[in-house]
Amino acid sequence: MTIPNAAPETSDAAIAARTDSYFKRTRSVVEKFGDCHVTYAVFLRRPVISAPRLALDFLRTVAENRGTEFSIELPHEEGTWVGAGDPLLYIGGSFALLSELETIVLQKLGPACVAAHNAYQMCLELPNVAFLAMEARHCAGAEMQEMMAYAAAVGSAAAKREGAKGFLGNANDATAHWFGEPAGRGTMPHALIGYAGSTVRAAEMFHATFPDEALTVLVDYFGREVTDGLAVCARFPEIAASGRMAVRLDTHGGRFLEGLDPAESYAVLERHAPSAIRRYRSDTELRHLVGTGVSAAAVWRMREALDEAGYPHVRIVASSGFGVGKCRVMAEARAPIDVVGTGSFIPDAWSETYATADIVEYDGAPRVKIGREFLLRRNGARKKQG
Template sequence: MRARGMVPSPRSVASSGAEMQELMVYGASVGSERARREADAVGFVGTANDATAPLLATERGLGTMPHALIGYAGSTVRAAQMFAAQYPAEPLTVLVDYFGREITDALAVCEAFPEQARNGELSLRIDTHGGRFVEGLDTARSYDILDRCAPAAIRTYRTEQELRWLVGTGVSAAALWHFRLALDDAGWNRVRIVASSGFSATKCKVMASASVPVDLIGTGSYLPDDWSETYATADIVRYGGDERVKVGREFLLRKPASTS
């Protein structure tokens, strides 16, 4: 017997993707409205797609530069300059984790865009993956920062996962405090911080317990725990003939064939 309808056409796949996106953003908009009404929360403020933007009361999709732009430019500051030149009317949000120099590159971007930084028109997005600490941190230093900035967060029982979000690798609570302190110490106290990388509802709750100094959370890669094995990213690893990836993702580069 010949099976029919088992392989969807490209058009139906695209349609299904759009429908699922619409359902997800609609659910987010309903939840946000209730959170605002009952808990005075901000809720979701935007989505990446123009088609679903009106569900969150915005005219267009929101987003930031991709890591690939920094890989192409070869410099975080150069990528920011290229983005600003191409989209002068767009808000400037700059990724700072590609080269593993979150603090150094963040301060360099502020120096390159001093007017925007002083006027609160510059945002820095930190998206450090869980394979390494943010520049200048280790476990001991992370505990020290939280003990100084949010002591109650680490003076109570925590699960292993909660401790990783507080003082571990990647975008931890300690990392965000460390990032904010570095900006403030350099005089850039009006620069906004955007945090992303695995921000589930539970991680957000832990971050709130540490009163992390963030202005916006990106949740683009979050999937329910039961679907954790379906997580994936798409990284550009070659620019022309040059192989280049963000620090910590070197395992994606093709290894030379063994000669043995």
């Protein structure tokens, strides 16, 4: 089937093209032998944070287009924790009109809920650190970009309710609305430093172009994070003193931050967080603590250098692989990070995002395949949404 370019995703043509064929054939059978009212239960096999809005918007739009109504019950409101196997949604309506929608509903629900849980955990591991969502470059197109930004915002809001700073925004305009912002945030990529020929010159160019904006400078391009970071501070002492300057550490995993090696990395943490390295660690945790790239030792060494040079108000932005595990290690090392830039709330194991739907009622009679009885509705355990 060819879908016209102008056809929205909620059109009958788009739905028919993107759904699994057995759902379309189910609709044909049901229309031939008689429709009935069914109730679907939708769940995931792992704990998540409820992030159903994109799926709900899709269902409501399709219902309007088809001149019908779908009842939607949320046992768990958006932003709340949901246990493994616990239904996220109950969807009721015409079997004929609902049967084709399962594929797309699951696509819109599962990944968002897992990503929201990841973002929630990251924020809680570093409750005093602000986060910036930088997931767009890792997304497979605009639809995933929208979904992941929404998920990060939901997870962030849940963490904020528990006292975390959470996400302050994101890096692009299209999805900034999820964070209550008019536009994305950011200053410069590595390419601008390569163009300028030096880190200081790149900072000068940026400041000349955007004189009223805070200045965050990448300092790893030439492998001189400390030297170049201090040089930028010396070039703009007033901005550095005002708290409107930050150095961003994005050192790749193939080398250490300037001046560090394994021995010196251990020495840095011995000075600042000795307990973090005195218990058993996995190889991954050790790498986050004292390894190459943006380690806890690297962050502490940058903070030492800034403070010793008289720049205590210059902030540190850290990026590069800040998932839940790395955030946890940074917290244990009390790494002095001010902002984390990350897209690592995107689910790493995509199989964990697979949502599943089962019909649990036919014309009001409870019925579900053997082994899925846990999906049957419990009295008083649901919240109805229009």
